Amino acid sequence: MLTAFNYDRLISLNTIDRQELQKIYEAGKNGLLACSVCGEAVKLYLGIKSAPYFYHYSSKLPCMTEDVPNVQQEHAATIDINDERTNGFRIPKSRSISKSVTESTSFKPPMTIKATIHTSELANSLPVTYPKESYLNILDQNGYSLDATQSKAVTIDDGPILVLAGAGSGKTRVLTMRAAFLIHEKNVNPSTIMLVTFTNKAANEMKERLLHYPKMNKGLVQKIISGTFHSILYQILIFHEREKWQRNQLLSSNWQRELLLKEIAREKQIDEKDFPFDAALQLISAWKNSMLSPSDVEPNNDWEQKVAQLYTGYETKKQQQNQYDFDDMLLGGYHFFLENPAILATYQKRFTHFLLDEFQDINKVQYEWIKLMAGSAKSIYAVGDDDQSIYSFRGSDPKYLLNFEKDYPNSQTIILDYNYRSSQEIVSAAKSTISKNTKRRAKKMITGYSGKHPLAFYPYDEEEEATMILTDIQEKIKLGYEPKDFAILFRTNTNSRAMFERLASSSLPFRLEQDIGSFYQRFIVKSMLAYLKLIHDPDNQQAVVDILPTLFLKKTVLQDIKAMSILEDCSFLDCLHFIKTGFAFQESRLKKIPDTLKRLMDRSPLDAINYIEKELGFQEFIKKRGNEGNQWDKGSDDIRDLKVVARKFNSIKEFVQYTDHMMAMNEELRKQFKNESNVITLSTIHRAKGLEYKTVYILGAVDGSIPHDFALESFRNNNILPLEEERRLLYVAMTRAQQGLFLSIPMYLRGKKAKESRFLSPLSMSPFVHLD
């Protein structure tokens, strides 16, 4: 059924402007849509696999009162907007509110993603039998099986060992079993084992897994020294040099480091507004992790030259203020041992076995430190996959994994090539994608079972993308899936806003993997919302405080405003009329604000934002204070995101209420689902490393998102490395899926036309056939 009433407005899905669909979907949710045939309440179906249609609440079907043509056929038919009879219903020409759907914005059916599967790669893993008394045999009886290669990797004799393997091949399983095997079969004291993982969460999960193995207990497992390089080194440093490494001296957030860098930029007269401070911080971090001190850096271009200057200033200032950052923990730890050979000797004696996970993401300082520590150790055991190296922007380098055999001539390498996690269809799509990278070690990937092909779908924008995914999850949950079966992965945190909001408005439990705060509290967004709030609430004190920076006024001006509002008996907003700054231009702008905002009262929030941006100087404020030079966090992008949300609302009041509600939900839901395990995961791809889910949705598989704009820019400047890393990111995302993989290819992102990710070009797409 393709027509419905929203109040007295007849909506036809054949003629509606696609960008209105989300609004109509929400009208349906709020009970504001009526069937054009029987008048009963209807909702809009907006999912992945079928074109949108209206359906009745109760039956979940289109109206049965009249003969209704098949929805897909209806969509396929081109219906002229001037046609007076559509779907058996008379549409008055004068009430037509929508323009014809253009080719580019009409619903595009999902496509099945296919890649060639070589039959030789469909094999069964080799079964193994262990001697009866072997610990592995006991493990096996408890359901923790290993194949022949994995078994070899677990039981191999001590020495430098590299387990090189593709995604889902059991590296984590092997590493965990290796620990158990060493303790049980080889009588290694657990306190002499150091287990290094990429996140502390991963270390805890491995220990938790170990606890379930036969003959393991808490006492034994707790003795293993585990954690990230940072956490292990920090514990050592705080033990030996407590004074120097006080917690409150740590520059723990990026904004703190950025502030410091900006201070130095001002001193060095580097133009702040066009400078990418976020990229500069990353480069400094990469230099530090590559053990390049400011005097060692050899800049390649003007920009690096400037960053090198900032790096010198950054290090000096930090030292003067007795502060340190995360990279200093690694460098500090390394130098501490170099300078204290006696202490080094005791640690070398203490640790006999080093188990290193995610070895492809090790950086120089970590590598050198491990080499130092493992000087006389019996075994250094590293597992990794060069195709999953996704942290090179901060100094990680897969060359340590690829050169392992050279650095440790007596080492042994074991290759695991059987993917236990994902279906053949997912593995071959991921494999085709990554095979385009030039700098990698090609590997076989054998799979065990066949399943459904990954699917590409084409929402209009990020709002529709979120709704379609939510619909799909709800449908699957009805079929018996659980919330924990789903992960929604995205390139950067800002990509998650719409999905967060859609999940927040559903009753489904979910967790955002990183505490990024509400989108509506971001500096630029909050400032724009403050203008909108003042339109209906001219005495909103907080809103006045929030617009002051946009007018380049100090916060203390609020006191003057308060005094004036009493003196002149007017609202806070009207007081802007009377503020004297001594600058004619600024004063005339302030005078303009109250009347302008009042005139915007009946405009749509989108119109109001556009107006404030252009006419009240907001654009200049963004240019100066929006970090426009940044690669990731640009103020103008925030405003584009805000406009995407605003488009869904007709009134400013409703829009402002919605943003307030979403802010409150952000706090609330975080608390509510903090310790729940059966939740949908909403995570950046980086944070999903090492994890697996039955069904994975990848948001925004378009150029500019994945690959990210900055990688495309580097590519245009003849640097292919960032682009290859972005491809690895997509590979990591795809290989998190066990059975279902969905790639979203929105037509618009942040209000701009988007193009399918170039990474999907090796994959062939064919129309999806709905069999359910």
Ligand SMILES: Nc1ncnc2c1ncn2[C@@H]1O[C@H](COP(=O)(O)OP(=O)(O)OP(=O)(O)O)[C@@H](O)[C@H]1O
């Ligand atoms: N021999 C095996 N038999 C059955 N299942 C296995 C076997 N080995 C591993 N698995 C399962 O395969 C999945 C992937 O294993 P694991 O997470 O250890 O792989 P990984 O190589 O660390 O993956 P990635 O690098 O992609 O994160 C897990 O669900 C694990 O339990």
